[in-house]
Amino acid sequence: MPEFDALILENKPIAPGIYSLMFAIQERVAVRCGQFCMVGVPGFPLKRPLAVCKAEEERITVCYQVRGAGTRALAEEHSAGERISVTLPLGNGFCLKPEEKRIALVGGGVGVFPLIAALREFQNQKQLFSYMGFRNREAVCLSHELECGEKLVLCTDDGSCGVRGTAVQAFLADIDDVRPDAVLACGPTPMLRALKRATEGRDIPVYVSLEERMACGIGACLVCVCDKKDGIHARVCRDGPVFRLDEIEL
Amino acid sequence: MADLHVNICGVELKNPVIPASGTFGFGREFDEIYDISCLGAVATKGLTLEPRLGNPTPRIAESRGVILNAVGLQNPGVKHFIEHDLAWLRGKTKVIANVAGATLSDYGEICARLDGLVDLVELNISCPNVKCGGMAFGIRPQDVKEVTHVSKTALKKTPLIVKLSPNAESIAENARAAEAGGADGLSLINTLTGLAIDIERRRPILANNTGGVSGAGVKPIAVRMVYEASHAVGIPVIGMGGITCAEDAVEFLMAGAVAVQVGTQNFTDALACPKIIAGLGKWCEVAHALHGVERVRDLTGTLTMN
Numbered sequence: 297m298p299e300f301d302a303l304i305l306e307n308k309p310i311a312p313g314i315y316s317l318m319f320a321i322q323e324r325v326a327v328r329c330g331q332f333c334m335v336g337v338p339g340f341p342l343k344r345p346l347a348v349c350k351a352e353e354e355r356i357t358v359c360y361q362v363r364g365a366g367t368r369a370l371a372e373e374h375s376a377g378e379r380i381s382v383t384l385p386l387g388n389g390f391c392l393k394p395e396e397k398r399i400a401l402v403g404g405g406v407g408v409f410p411l412i413a414a415l416r417e418f419q420n421q422k423q424l425f426s427y428m429g430f431r432n433r434e435a436v437c438l439s440h441e442l443e444c445g446e447k448l449v450l451c452t453d454d455g456s457c458g459v460r461g462t463a464v465q466a467f468l469a470d471i472d473d474v475r476p477d478a479v480l481a482c483g484p485t486p487m488l489r490a491l492k493r494a495t496e497g498r499d500i501p502v503y504v505s506l507e508e509r510m511a512c513g514i515g516a517c518l519v520c521v522c523d524k525k526d527g528i529h530a531r532v533c534r535d536g537p538v539f540r541l542d543e544i545e546l
Numbered sequence: 547m548a549d550l551h552v553n554i555c556g557v558e559l560k561n562p563v564i565p566a567s568g569t570f571g572f573g574r575e576f577d578e579i580y581d582i583s584c585l586g587a588v589a590t591k592g593l594t595l596e597p598r599l600g601n602p603t604p605r606i607a608e609s610r611g612v613i614l615n616a617v618g619l620q621n622p623g624v625k626h627f628i629e630h631d632l633a634w635l636r637g638k639t640k641v642i643a644n645v646a647g648a649t650l651s652d653y654g655e656i657c658a659r660l661d662g663l664v665d666l667v668e669l670n671i672s673c674p675n676v677k678c679g680g681m682a683f684g685i686r687p688q689d690v691k692e693v694t695h696v697s698k699t700a701l702k703k704t705p706l707i708v709k710l711s712p713n714a715e716s717i718a719e720n721a722r723a724a725e726a727g728g729a730d731g732l733s734l735i736n737t738l739t740g741l742a743i744d745i746e747r748r749r750p751i752l753a754n755n756t757g758g759v760s761g762a763g764v765k766p767i768a769v770r771m772v773y774e775a776s777h778a779v780g781i782p783v784i785g786m787g788g789i790t791c792a793e794d795a796v797e798f799l800m801a802g803a804v805a806v807q808v809g810t811q812n813f814t815d816a817l818a819c820p821k822i823i824a825g826l827g828k829w830c831e832v833a834h835a836l837h838g839v840e841r842v843r844d845l846t847g848t849l850t851m852n
Contacts, residue, residue: 341811365608508604520605
């Protein structure tokens with residue numbers, strides 16, 4: 297997991313409060329979908345853990361939501377031509393077994409970004425069925441990136457774009473037709489809880505990518521733990537961020 | 547090349563730069579980024595007698611120039627450390643085992659387990675004393691002296707460093723209390739207690755409510771305390787608190803420290819420690835040309851107050 301002095305190529309808004317950051321690193325690094333990077337914001341002690349959305353040779357794209365002072369500074373004060381410190385690739389990423397061929401992807405809000413990486417990685421190997429939820433029409437972003445695979449259902453909470461309702465509701469309506477061998481998911485905790493209820497007793501492995509506040513990002517500081525069913529604290533940055541949904545407590 | 551060797555309590559370090567406890571695990575993860583054998587020593591994650599799961603999340607928050615953490619001493623326990631990590635880490639560099647307890651007997655027992663196995667023991671006395679209403683061991687001088695004495699009695703071979711809390715009535719008094727209790731050295735400062743609020747939710751960001759404040763913003767407080775502590779005692783002092791670069795480390799050395807620890811900056815820049823080591827070498831070379839500084843250890847305590 298090298299440290300890079302990355303060159304910002306682009307840092308632009310793609311929806312209200314959501315930005316796409318593309319940067320170049322000095323070498324080609326193999327990045328698996330679901331892996332993330334720690335992005336330094338000049339003047340802030342902690343780097344921000346951001347899921348990789350696209351990895352194209354030396355060019356890496358991450359998307360982020362402005363949540364606090366650090367992400368606001370990243371969005372408003374830094375642009376193409378500047379350099380930022382980045383550590384990548386980090387975490388385990390999404391791994392599918394060869395026999396898992398029909399894959400449902402369920403994403404909500406900023407949780408769709410790591411799933412874009414999964415769509416890109418698996419599009420020629422698997423049958424992909426996507427259920428992507430946003431708050432409303434204005435929040436929908438990168439929909440052209442989502443349009444690959446067998447099916448895409450876009451959902452909005454208010455019905456202003458696509459289907460009215462949540463991604464989990466749309467997925468559940470389709471589950472018996474699609475008969476997925478596995479589910480990849482990322483989104484807010486209430487969404488993941490709903491997904492857990494929806495898939496309980498169905499014997500479908502659900503791989504979720506978790507979000508947590510981090511400090512080191514490499515597994516040393518034990519800041520970003522999640523509870524596992526076996527009573528052990530797993531490190532989201534190192535043992536995850538992707539876990540089987542039935543192995544963790546939400 | 548400047549001579550960066552320092553000696554702390556009879557233990558020779560190849561340079562004075564040590565990653566601080568809790569920011570570096572047992573070194574394995576950072577060793578994937580750089581070879582940690584370049585470090586003067588490693589201060590381990592705080593160890594307790596039994597494994598601990600620590601606090602709920604969120605465990606980390608950020609404010610301008612500082613962070614707050616409330617990890618709650620999650621660690622696999624001293625036995626696991628000795629069996630799984632110690633030999634590997636000793637093969638890399640000198641090992642400072644940071645230890646914590648909830649009772650005096652915890653401290654005695656954990657020190658006895660580590661005696662002779664590690665290069666130095668560093669006592670975390672910022673933990674609440676469960677038999678004393680939860681007040682931390684590190685606040686009152688009489689408690690500092692007692693916990694130091696119990697730990698020192700259990701250590702027949704390994705020198706004892708007491709890590710002082712800045713949340714104290716008097717840092718000089720507590721430094722003298724640790725020395726009187728038998729400490730071979732001191733390290734300071736541990737984190738300051740702070741509170742960060744999520745104003746949308748009107749709730750603390752940390753699940754634990756309060757957390758330990760560290761990072762660049764605490765450095766002037768830490769330098770002042772290192773000066774006061776090192777001038778109150780005759781034992782060596784390891785300085786820490788907000789070090790981000792070689793020049794920050796030089797400040798601590800001049801204030802009276804023999805070596806320094808680097809904590810939060812490991813998060814900002816995973817390569818912080820090797821950069822500071824290289825920077826210290828360069829700084830000494832320039833200072834040698836200007837002022838005849840040949841050895842980094844000659845910087846200790848060279849501050850002249852106005």
